[in-house]
Amino acid sequence: MTMRIIVRWLLALCATFIWQLAPASAHTRSESHSTWLVDGSSVHLTFSVSDLEARRLTPDGRPPNTPQLIAYLKPKLGASAQGKACALTGKPRPVAAVTGYRRVEFFYDCPSAEGVMLHDGAFFELVPTHVNLAQIQTAKGDFVEDVLTADSQTIDLSKAQGGEIEGAGFLTFVKMGLMHIFTGVDHMSFLLGLVLISRRFKDLIFVITGFTLGHSLTLALAVTGIIRPHAEFIDALVALTIALIGVENLAVQIQRPGLFALWTGGALLAMAGLRLLGIGLLPFTLLLGAGLFAANYLMVAGHVRDAGRLRLVVTLIFGLIHGFGFAADLLNESIPPAKLAELLVGFNLGVEIGQLTVVTTLVGVVALLRRVRLTLPRPIVVDVCASFLVLEGVYWFVSRSFSFA
Structure with a gap:
């Protein structure tokens, strides 16, 4: 005995x-949020990320300061129209967010209101399973949403049909729930x-x-x-x-x-x-x-x-x-x-x-x-x-x- x-x-x-x-691992779920307001040729982006997620950007694991966060996000985010990049107008600026989150605003001026495409490549090179929950609103009040992943970092607004962007919908969220458990x-x-x-x-x-x-x-x-x-x-x-x-x-x-x-x-x-x-x-x-x-x-x-x-x-x-x-x-x-x-x-x-x-x-x-x-x-x-x-x-x-x- x-x-x-x-x-x-x-x-x-x-x-x-x-x-x-074994290597220490924190919570493997990796997410960020983006809200895009598209008004003709103008695009207003608000990008949100938790402090826990933002720590991935610094060698010591501490939350980055605002200039560090903006310097990382600036080349990763953007928009284009008819194949031409939309110009960033003004400096990106931090805005108020709930406790535990960081939020930054970006303003873009596109060469055309046609063929607008939105791009987000932030955090995917750091965490291949990262997802971005994107909400897109128009000046008319239309609302569509999509989920950006490492394999799909661009939203083509020309494919929006009936209020839903191609690939988004209920089944997408079901898949997210499955991945939340499996990863x-x-x-x-x-x-x-x-x-x-x-x-x-x-x-x-x-x-x-x-x-x-x-x-x-x-x-x-x-x-x-x-x-x-x-x-x-x-x-x-x-x-x-x-x-x-x-x-x-x-x-x-x-x-x-x-x-x-x-x-x-x-x-x-x-x-x-x-x-x-x-x-x-x-x-x-x-x-x-x-x-x-x-x-x-x-x-x-x-x-x-x-x-x-x-x-x-x-x-x-x-x-x-x-x-x-x-x-x-x-x-x-x-x-x-x-x-x-x-x-x-x-x-x-x-x-x-x-x-x-x-x-x-x-x-x-x-x-x-x-x-x-x-x-x-x-x-x-x-x-x-x-x-x-x-x-x-x-x-x-x-x-x-x-x-x-």
Whole structure:
């Protein structure tokens, strides 16, 4: 028995060591926003990007100052008409934006009002999976939208038909939701934690249902404008959910919920204390609430015989946090309510399809390995994977809370 426990923890330590050698990765979702007002031969562009995204432009990982940001964006953005470049009129200027975002205005004068094409090449060379959510408005009040990617950095206004630019629409947003799951290491990690904690298929249904309800509630709150989350807080909380699902797996496996609750709650309360001293980015009340929630949840989950229904409620809260990770970006823009609803519904549908695909694949792989008798004992698998999730989540949470990455 003693040897078995030693083997588990050796494997867990190996997983931790390997992860420390691997390159650190922050939230892999990379997005920016652009609003184009086209009035005849005049083009007014407002480009928005989060501080977290803008840090990619500096060697030390700190947000660039305004001249640095403008110097980077100026050659990457522009417009043309009938094959001729539109002239930049005046100097680009920064404008007010919500907390956690940077916004810059550009004005262009085109040689013609015909054959206008808009171009955005910012951040694609830094992150190949980067996307830009572009909204185009005309002086007549028409509104169209498109999604710019590394393979499609130009919008041809001559292809706008019936209020929709070619390639844009509901299915585009569904695809974005799918990519958000498949390219998001943090979301994939959280789903792995949900699969690990679910000993029965019934438990898995509970946790996935809770996560789905959380996304749906996020959708309603975002569309109605009841809640406008801070992007910099949400990214840190997403990392915290990964650490918590890993800690819960270990607490249940080792049957020492009190110890894990003490350490987890104590660490968060210590961070709250540092915030009172002016150290850190997250608000004191947020850290205090997170510490109390984490400690109580781990204690309750460790002593409830059937924690499936409890986890439905908790994963609903986690679903809210993960859902707001995307909603926070969208709410930085002035999008007509009908369009915002379409975008959020499509994206959320893509997220649900993506997460069901990931979970189904994981469960299928495990079932297949069991059939051919290639699986390791469940306790060893849980120890290794949960330790990995804790390390990953804690690293991201601390990095995002203290602006290390």
